[in-house]
Amino acid sequence: MTTVAPADAPADAPAARPRRTGVLRQSGTVAWRQLVQIKHSPETLLEVGIQPVMFVFMFAFVLAGAMAGSRHAYLQFAVPGLIVQSTVLITARTAIGLNTDVTKGLFDRLRSLPISRTAPLIGRIAADFVMLLWSIALLLGFSILLSFRVTTHWYQLAPMLLLVWVFSFSLSWAAILAGLKASSPENVQALAFGIMLPLTFLSDSFVVAKTMPGWLQAIVKVNPVTMLADSIRGMLVGGPVAEPVTKTLIACAVLLVVFVPLTLRAYHRER
Numbered sequence: 001m002t003t004v005a006p007a008d009a010p011a012d013a014p015a016a017r018p019r020r021t022g023v024l025r026q027s028g029t030v031a032w033r034q035l036v037q038i039k040h041s042p043e044t045l046l047e048v049g050i051q052p053v054m055f056v057f058m059f060a061f062v063l064a065g066a067m068a069g070s071r072h073a074y075l076q077f078a079v080p081g082l083i084v085q086s087t088v089l090i091t092a093r094t095a096i097g098l099n100t101d102v103t104k105g106l107f108d109r110l111r112s113l114p115i116s117r118t119a120p121l122i123g124r125i126a127a128d129f130v131m132l133l134w135s136i137a138l139l140l141g142f143s144i145l146l147s148f149r150v151t152t153h154w155y156q157l158a159p160m161l162l163l164v165w166v167f168s169f170s171l172s173w174a175a176i177l178a179g180l181k182a183s184s185p186e187n188v189q190a191l192a193f194g195i196m197l198p199l200t201f202l203s204d205s206f207v208v209a210k211t212m213p214g215w216l217q218a219i220v221k222v223n224p225v226t227m228l229a230d231s232i233r234g235m236l237v238g239g240p241v242a243e244p245v246t247k248t249l250i251a252c253a254v255l256l257v258v259f260v261p262l263t264l265r266a267y268h269r270e271r
Contacts, residue, residue, distance in 0.1 A: 023116040030123025034097075035130060048093075048131045052086050052139035059206070060146045067207070072147040079143045080232035081205025083136055084225055087164055088200050090132040091171045092192035095179035098124050099188040102180065121267065125172045129165060136164070149237075156235040163235075163248060167228050170252035173259035180266045205229045224251035 038044050059078050060071050068074035101124070140148075150156070175192060182188035202216070203225040209217050220226050230244035 023119055023122070026115045026119035027122035027126060030120050031126035031130070034124065034127035044131075045134060048090075048135050049138040051089065052082060052135050053142045055082055055085065056139060056142050056146065075143055075146060075148040076151075076237050077233070078206050079139070079148050080236055081203070081229045082139055082143075083164065083232055084203075084205055084229045085200045086135045086139060087132060087168050087228070088171065088196045088225065090128050090135065091168060091175040092189075092196045093131070094124060094128045094172050095175035095182075095188050095192045096185050097128070098176055098179035099182050100185050103184065117268065118264070121176055121263070124176075125169055128172070129168055132164070132168060133161070136161075151237050152235060160232055160235045163228070163231055163245060166252050167224070167248060170255040173263050174255060177259055177263040177266060180263065199223065199225050203229060224248065224255070227251055
């Protein structure tokens with residue numbers, strides 16, 4: 001006896017998408033794809049690593065004397081800010097890389113697969129966070145060679161990296177939105193760096209906020225970059241930790257609440 005398929009079930013119906021339990025695995029696969037490409041373009045590691053090293057060099061030998069009187073004193077203040085700057089710049093790289101993948105049609109191919117629609121986005125964020133870890137490792141290593149010292153405890157690096165990951169993940173959704181909206185990698189590069197660099201310098205990452213005009217101090221205090229820089233500074237060289245960490249987490253929650261829905265809507269509608 002032959003079983004007849006229901007008339008309303010098309011023969012070429014696409015396979016059902018997997019449950020959300022597979023999102024992490026699928027995102028990991030996408031991230032691995034991004035990282036494997038490094039063996040074909042190892043200069044990517046140099047590109048991501050050379051920038052923080054150059055900033056440490058310039059801050060130590062060009063600005064330290066004028067800003068703090070000695071190289072050691074200024075590095076103790078500025079290295080946490082440089083870690084934050086690397087985090088912000090990596091999110092700009094996320095926007096540029098994602099826009100390149102979209103314009104080349106990679107995301108159209110991924111969307112045709114039976115995977116979660118958010119997996120390509122989360123995978124891109126995860127891959128770039130690995131690159132951020134590489135950048136931070138070089139930054140800290142070179143800073144230590146130039147007299148920077150962790151004056152609290154080395155185990156503070158673990159919660160510091162966790163906080164950096166939370167901040168990077170939250171800010172990346174804003175970067176992804178920029179990547180989706182821009183018409184070309186060149187445009188998204190101009191947009192990303194035009195926003196990210198002022199975000200860094202309008203903070204107390206490299207200059208004590210009290211030296212700024214009063215109206216600018218008000219902006220600096222509500223800047224999430226300031227909150228993260230103060231958190232890292234407290235963890236690595238001493239100072240308040242609980243208050244800036246709490247403020248950083250609140251800022252991250254606001255970023256997620258605002259930009260995740262906007263990004264997913266733009267991704268589903270425009271791509």
